[in-house]
Amino acid sequence: MxxxxxxxxxxxxxxxxxxxxxxxxxxxxxxxxxxxxxxxxxxxxxxxxxxxxxxxxxxxxxxxxxxxxxxxxxxxxxxxxxxxxxxxxxxxxxxxxxxxxxxxxxxxxxxxxxxxxxxxxxxxxxxxxxxxxxxxxxxxxxxxxxxxxxxxxxxxxxxxxxxxxxxxxxxxxxxxxxxxxxxxxxxxxxxxxxxxxxxxxxxxxxxxxxxxxxxxxxxxxxxxxxxxxxxxxxxxxxxxxxxxxxxxxxxxxxxxxxxxxxEEGDEADYAACVFGLRDYVDKNRFPGVVLGLSGGIDSAICAAMAVDALGPDRVHAIMMPYRYTSEESLKDAFECAKALGIRYEILPIADAVEGFERILQPLFEGRTRDITEENLQSRARGTILMSVSNKFGSMVVTTGNKSEMSVGYATLYGDMNGGFNPIKDLYKLEVYQLSALRNSWKPVGSKGPDGIVIPENIIHKAPTAELREGQKDQDSLPPYEVLDEVLECLVEKEMRVAEIVAMGHDLETVKKVERLLYLAEYKRRQSAPGVKVTKKNFGRDRRYPIVNRFRDQGGVAFAPDEALARAIGKPQQASADV
Structure with a gap:
């Protein structure tokens, strides 16, 4: 029939x-x-x-x-x-x-x-x-x-x-x-x-x-x-x-x-980050999460995503100030934690940092202070968060964005410590976009509060790691408007240096970013997993060798388009530093 x-x-x-x-x-x-x-x-x-x-x-x-x-x-x-x-x-x-x-x-x-x-x-x-x-x-x-x-x-x-x-x-x-x-x-x-x-x-x-x-x-x-x-x-x-x-x-x-x-566009990206964090925490049976709340944009959006995923009762934020932490950052971190309704504590790290410096002083005597001492601050914070995780069973949420992970603007065994990173595949400018979005919208099923949960000052102030006096991200990196576009060309699109320069970017800037991208591979191999949002994320998608001496010289000598070759000028010698 x-x-x-x-x-x-x-x-x-x-x-x-x-x-x-x-x-x-x-x-x-x-x-x-x-x-x-x-x-x-x-x-x-x-x-x-x-x-x-x-x-x-x-x-x-x-x-x-x-x-x-x-x-x-x-x-x-x-x-x-x-x-x-x-x-x-x-x-x-x-x-x-x-x-x-x-x-x-x-x-x-x-x-x-x-x-x-x-x-x-x-x-x-x-x-x-x-x-x-x-x-x-x-x-x-x-x-x-x-x-x-x-x-x-x-x-x-x-x-x-x-x-x-x-x-x-x-x-x-x-x-x-x-x-x-x-x-x-x-x-x-x-x-x-x-x-x-x-x-x-x-x-x-x-x-x-x-x-x-x-x-x-x-x-x-x-x-x-x-x-x-x-x-x-x-x-x-x-x-x-x-x-x-x-x-x-x-x-x-x-x-x-x-x-x-x-959901589409930015809403879909934000919802994906929240969903991925929730499933990772719950499927691995963590009771909750802990994260460092610095007063900056990255930790603020991660805290918001954690609350949306798990609810405020399962999120623990810790501010870990040192001598370079501004009053503005202390205020912003407090306001963010208050808006999210999460447990928030302040644990100063001066004793830990200066204790490490005393231990190392005999070895470092006569040498100029540099990034080594700056990284001690980050590593002290990482140790504290991992200790809280060990004691209470909560998972550490790490908060580095894709821009930072691309160029190594992160500290191994410091701010890279953690079990999962919800914004690992979001560039810095996308972090800002999604933060502004979250203040006017939240995904269906969110366990977080309505309204502004990331203080406007966090969104609008200049980003800084606060590891030295007056430090700003742009002291070491190109403006994020430039950096993110160059990185997308190098990472997602695998474009030649010559092609990126032909778009209007400075040759030396592109070469610097490419070099940092290669050098940071060893860090990314040791980074926490994080939500895939783009078509090519670090980890499962993009697999590059750590030992790698290839450098794109700009493609001038081999450029099939003579106009493109003229656009970037004479080829430059690549750095021998690997």
Missing amino acids: TQNTLKIALAQLNPIVGDVSGNEAKAREARAEAARLGADLVMFTELYLAGYPAEDLVLKPSFQDACRAALERLARETGDGGPAILIGLPWKEGDHLHNAYALLDEGRIAAIRFKVDLPNYGVFDEKRVFSPGPLPGPVSFRGIRLGLPICEDIWSEDVVECLAETGSEILLVPNGSPYWRGKTEERFNIAALRVTESRLPLVYLNEVSGQDELIFDGASFILNADSSLVCQFPAFREKIALTVWERGSDGWACIEAPIEAV
Whole structure:
């Protein structure tokens, strides 16, 4: 008998990597909710039972066994006449391990499909752990032919073309697609292209999860065969909802589904940072966080994000003044803590810093005071925060932005100490933008207060590390308007020095920034993980050697465009300092 209606429950959930039993239990609860909604089928995301990405954990035989056992238990439960299940897991077939998607129905594993196109770029390294599957055909579900391309399988045409040619009627796509700025539009464009080519409706179901540096934002959606958007799930929040489908003369169409707003631009970036911090703290079972609150912009926005993520009762701020700490900074830190409603204490560090100096004096005698003594201040603060963490179990939030992490304007074992950094992938000017935004808006589900939580003076005053008298960031660095643009060209866009100079930047400034970028690699290797916001973050995306003597000389001698060569003048000798 031909079935002309279909009810699919979409489960946009937050699995935990490695928590097979917990993910199984959550799937069971979601299936019960789907049954209550009257669903025929409940759909979960890519590698749901394992959590995504499980990296080399999937190579562990006992982990593979645990995932298979969970799948078999869920399969048996579908014998109760309730909704069937579509769910992802690692699946061992002979000598090959696959990224698999299984249909569970009538008490058994009814069908299994393997991911064909394994991504191996940016944050992905699936070819390291999985074998690709063959081009798939549809699976039959109660007389309906379902195409099950898995995530990357829709980013090129081959898999969907094969599914369309072999009779698929609906494309159900499980995803583990991480967030970065502009990703939502990119997904829509890819999905719409596959719909246009295949003339099939498409369900794009994405997990919502924070996993180390990666944020999976959810934002699942459905496109009908005419590419119209008929369903939109929220970003950064779990949701289970019913979608209703009908078969017409032109095939299947979704006729009933929720449509909700999705954060975009700066709002999405801020929400991602909050969500990533919350998941990292909660999934690692920290009772709360502690951070140094200096009166500067970076620590202020991190404190706001921590409160939005965890609530004021789980955030502990400590001001650690020294002789160079201004009254303005003391006032700003206090006002910020007060606005956020968090625990705030002042622990002066003079005894610690001067104690270190006394210990080192015999070795340093006759030498001029320099950055060494400045760094003692930062390292004293780092030691205090780590001691509070050790004693009370709270995680240290580290607060360096991407501009600082790029050029090494941070102290190892000092202000770089910590477990997680919510602004690690935000340039300094973006930190200012998001701080101003937070004073007039907060994300859905935020546990922080409304209104101004970052004092306006913090946003408007000149940034300084306050490690010496009258110090300002711009004493050592180009203006952030210049620095951030040059860094984006070097890091995200991998542009030649010559190309950046042709944009109007000074050659010596660009060369200095490039040199600092290379020199700071060893620091970044030892930095805390942090939320990925841009298309190329430090860590999972950008992987550079520490021992590295390459320097871009400006490209003059090899510039294919003579006008570009003239624009930057004579080539300069690179510094021998490495």
